[in-house]
Amino acid sequence: ETGVTQSPTHLIKTRGQQVTLRCSSQSGHNTVSWYQQALGQGPQFIFQYYREEENGRGNFPPRFSGLQFPNYSSELNVNALELDDSALYLCASSTGQGKVTEAFFGQGTRLTVV
Amino acid sequence: DAKTTQPTSMDCAEGRAANLPCNHSTISGNEYVYWYRQIHSQGPQYIIHGLKNNETNEMASLIITEDRKSSTLILPHATLRDTAVYYCIVRVKNAGNMLTFGGGTRLMVKP
Numbered sequence: 001e002t003g004v005t006q007s008p009t010h011l012i013k014t015r016g017q018q019v020t021l022r023c024s025s026q027s028g029h030n031t032v033s034w035y036q037q038a039l040g041q042g043p044q045f046i047f048q049y050y051r052e053e054e055n056g057r058g059n060f061p062p063r064f065s066g067l068q069f070p071n072y073s074s075e076l077n078v079n080a081l082e083l084d085d086s087a088l089y090l091c092a093s094s095t096g097q098g099k100v101t102e103a104f105f106g107q108g109t110r111l112t113v114v
Numbered sequence: 115d116a117k118t119t120q121p122t123s124m125d126c127a128e129g130r131a132a133n134l135p136c137n138h139s140t141i142s143g144n145e146y147v148y149w150y151r152q153i154h155s156q157g158p159q160y161i162i163h164g165l166k167n168n169e170t171n172e173m174a175s176l177i178i179t180e181d182r183k184s185s186t187l188i189l190p191h192a193t194l195r196d197t198a199v200y201y202c203i204v205r206v207k208n209a210g211n212m213l214t215f216g217g218g219t220r221l222m223v224k225p
Contacts, residue, residue: 004157031211032211033211033212033213035213035215041217042199042201042215042216042217042218043158043213043215044215045212045213045214048211048212056212058212090157090158092157092158092211092213093211094211102148102160102163103160103211103213104160105157105158105159106157107156107157108156108157
């Protein structure tokens with residue numbers, strides 16, 4: 001148990017729809033990041049939020065967006081879903097910048113786009 | 115982040131030590147070596163990290179060569195529950211949660 005919880009655990013959406021995934025970070029962690037993991041591959045970094053602001057982004061299009069709230073929980077929003085968006089979406093939290101810290105991951109949300 | 119190279123897969127007998135190598139020949143002086151593992155259908159789990167000295171915790175030991183161009187993760191007494199994909203990652207101190215995962219090593223622990 002890492003203290004990072006994600007919801008929902010599984011989700012099925014239709015191509016073209018929009019989806020919101022949620023992450024509750026571990027207590028005291030102010031940095032949250034999101035990853036996409038396609039089947040058989042390693043996780044790919046989407047973006048990171050620190051104190052409610054995005055401060056790092058991977059190679060993902062703008063239809064992937066996010067939010068971080070004052071309690072440091074976070075949302076990942078994906079618009080105009082494509083079949084290739086089917087993946088395990090992982091959230092990770094840590095105590096933030098300027099430290100040698102480890103990131104703690106949630107169990108992920110399995111998104112299937114049909 | 116520096117690129118890492120790991121074997122695609124390895125086998126280990128239960129109860130024996132599992133030694134997982136990682137090459138990171140382009141590592142910079144301010145980059146740390148991190149190891150994570152991912153058991154099937156779960157999120158990655160932090161194992162250990164180090165800069166240049168060898169490190170040990172309750173899960174594993176990390177041996178980093180003097181030139182820092184490679185490292186080895188050692189699970190001293192592998193169990194069936196250690197079967198997982200193991201990822202070696204190098205990252206700068208201030209990277210937050212920005213981790214660059216490669217393909218990792220699929221470790222199969224056999225009875």
